Amino acid sequence: MDVKTIAPATKALRIRPLSPNIQIYRPQLTSVLSIANRMTGVVLSVGAIGLVIWLSAAAAGPEPYDIVQRVIGSWVGRLILFGCTFAFFLHLCGGIRHLVWDTVNGFDLWSIYISGWSVVAASVVLTIAAWAAGLSVSGWL
Amino acid sequence: MIIDSSDRVSRLNWLKRFPVPRNFNVAPESRIEPGRTWPAPAGASRTKAFDIYRYDPDSGSNPRLDRFHVDLDDCGPMVLDALIWIKNKVDSTLAFRRSCREGVCGSCSMTMDGTNWLACTRFISDMATPATIYPLANMRIIKDLVPDQTHVFAQYAAIKPWLRSRTPEPEKERLQSVEERSRIDGYYECILCFCCTSGCPSHWWNGDRFLGPAVLLQAWRWLTDSRDEAKQERLDDLEDPFRLYRCHTILNCTRTCPKGLNPGKAIAEIKKMIVEREG
Numbered sequence: 001m002d003v004k005t006i007a008p009a010t011k012a013l014r015i016r017p018l019s020p021n022i023q024i025y026r027p028q029l030t031s032v033l034s035i036a037n038r039m040t041g042v043v044l045s046v047g048a049i050g051l052v053i054w055l056s057a058a059a060a061g062p063e064p065y066d067i068v069q070r071v072i073g074s075w076v077g078r079l080i081l082f083g084c085t086f087a088f089f090l091h092l093c094g095g096i097r098h099l100v101w102d103t104v105n106g107f108d109l110w111s112i113y114i115s116g117w118s119v120v121a122a123s124v125v126l127t128i129a130a131w132a133a134g135l136s137v138s139g140w141l
Numbered sequence: 142m143i144i145d146s147s148d149r150v151s152r153l154n155w156l157k158r159f160p161v162p163r164n165f166n167v168a169p170e171s172r173i174e175p176g177r178t179w180p181a182p183a184g185a186s187r188t189k190a191f192d193i194y195r196y197d198p199d200s201g202s203n204p205r206l207d208r209f210h211v212d213l214d215d216c217g218p219m220v221l222d223a224l225i226w227i228k229n230k231v232d233s234t235l236a237f238r239r240s241c242r243e244g245v246c247g248s249c250s251m252t253m254d255g256t257n258w259l260a261c262t263r264f265i266s267d268m269a270t271p272a273t274i275y276p277l278a279n280m281r282i283i284k285d286l287v288p289d290q291t292h293v294f295a296q297y298a299a300i301k302p303w304l305r306s307r308t309p310e311p312e313k314e315r316l317q318s319v320e321e322r323s324r325i326d327g328y329y330e331c332i333l334c335f336c337c338t339s340g341c342p343s344h345w346w347n348g349d350r351f352l353g354p355a356v357l358l359q360a361w362r363w364l365t366d367s368r369d370e371a372k373q374e375r376l377d378d379l380e381d382p383f384r385l386y387r388c389h390t391i392l393n394c395t396r397t398c399p400k401g402l403n404p405g406k407a408i409a410e411i412k413k414m415i416v417e418r419e420g
Contacts (some may be wrong), residue, residue, distance in 0.1 A: 016281040016289060017171040017196055017204050019252070020326055021345040025278055025393075026255030027156050031145075031342060034391040088414040101390050104413050107406035112392055117142070 029116045037094040047084040050061035085130055089123040147398050150254075150267045157255055157269075176205030179231050185212035190271035191223060193235070196282050204282065207232075208271065220268065221249050221260040224286075237286035244399060247334030251286050252278045257336035259399045277339040279348065293335050296352050300360045300378065305371035321367035328362035328407060330400050331355065337394035337404045343387045349386035351380075354394035354404035361407035364414065373418075378417055388412075 025031075057068040071077050096114050100106050106115055144151075164172055176195055181188055188210045192281045196204040209227050216226040221239055228235045238248040249260040252275040254268055265272070306315075338344050338353035340346030352360070360379060363369050379385045385408070394404040 014198065014201060015170050016198070016283065018168065019194070019276045019278055019280050019282050019288060020167070020171070020173065021279040021339075022161060022342070023165060023167065024158055024252065024255055024273070024275055025340065026151065027159050028151070028256075028393060028396055030392040030396050034342070034389060098390060101409055102412070103407045104406065107392075107395065107403055107409065108145075109147060109395060110143065111171055112395065112405075113143045113145070 029113060033094060033119065036090060040091040040094070043044050043084060043087040044091055047087070050080075050084075082127070082131065086123060086127045089126040089130075090119065093122045093126075094120040103110075144396065147396055147401050148262075151256070159329040162309075167186045170203065172203055172279040174177060174203045174205045176207035178208040179210065181210035181214070182212040182230070185210075185214065187213040189213055189223075189265065191227070191269075192271050192273045193224075193286070194282075195235075195285050197234070198284055211265075213265065217264075218264055218266070218342055219261055220253055220263045220265055220272070220274070223272075224249075224260060224263055224274075235286075236284040245332060247332035247399075250277055250334035250336045250339070250399070251275065254341070256399045257340045257399075259336070262399060277335060279339055279345045284289065288339075290335065292348070293338055293353065293355065294333075296356045297333065297359060299354055300363070300375070301371075302359050302363060304363075304366070305374070306368065307370050315368045317367050324367065324369060325362055327402055328358055328365065328412065331358055331362070331401060331402055333359075334399060336397050336399055340397045341366060342391055342393065343389055347387045350383035353383050354388070354408065357385065357388065358402065358407040361411050376411075376415055376418060379410045379411060385411060385415075 054072070056070055057064040072081060097106075097119055100115070106112065142153075143270075144222065162272045173194070190209055191209045192206050193209060194204060195207045201364050209231055211223045212227055212230075215230075216222050219242075221242055224235065224237050225239075228237075237251070239258070239261065240246040240248045242249075244259050244262040247259070250257060251260055253260065253263055254273055257277060259294065260274075274286065276282050276286045280290065281292075304315075333355060335353075335355050337358075338348075338355040341354055344351055344353040357379075364372055364375055388405075388408045390405060390409070392405040395402075395406070
């Protein structure tokens, strides 16, 4: 028998749908810290441009340096700098966590969660400590 | 907050999904449309709502999300029992895979309330209301909750998951010491349900070339087997920016494994073995 005659009437071939992934999968400490490590890396890369601008201004002379200092010293500038500080410490602590993993240590779930929350807590504490130290040295605190 | 075992269900009620649009990165044929609500069973005193992903390849239309009401007094305690109850009592066209109903076959793996697990070992009482059930994430769907696993099984075959030896076959079995045998503990128990691979964001974005946690755990299971004699060839095959090194130690795999295994650790062991081989 000719296969074509018993095959169902012409139906447009339809590609199978892909089941949802990021749209429905639950955020967990594991995935959230991973994406946070990526995002803080991007923030630090962009922040590095700011660092270059600041150093260039310092090299260019007192007037451009004064302008950049005033931008950084504004409350928006300080807010961005505060965010960069937090990004720096989160990326640093997360990096140390990854170094430990590279030695095949800390892989049981309890350690994964303890080290994860420790990274979050340490970044908050270090950020606040760095700002307290900075503000007290400059006499604002 | 602290999870010490993968069978712990998260009790957090905020941030149940990433703040991305529902159709973020979704191709037109995969967009989920509103489905129908099936009538609640008449005369039931305790019911629970289930939102279930439906896709009928013969209908020519997109996947949809149907709502069912399950009579809890007429149904077993597990999510698989609820699915069977729905198939028997409400809609016989609901398609899903199941076999052993006790967590050893790996057929009924699916995404329940946003995490991957086996329907037969997930309690209905641990599910949110309404409970949401999707097929295993990031797979091409054949029908309803039945994913096409051709690709992941092809990836499994690619690591040659069998004993490869050069030495002549012994008269009896190949012997191992107790210590040598214990090295594959925590790896040989894998049932290939692909909960981990389907929950791995790296596999979502690079699944065409990244082998994924389930297959890499199997790769380590053979690398660490004292009877296997193809260690160098296996490492040569794995040492690749995509096959192995797309693993960024996210560890969704270890969080979700229904057998409590540790694919993340297995992958770290492979990476370490490659570093040590370089000397």
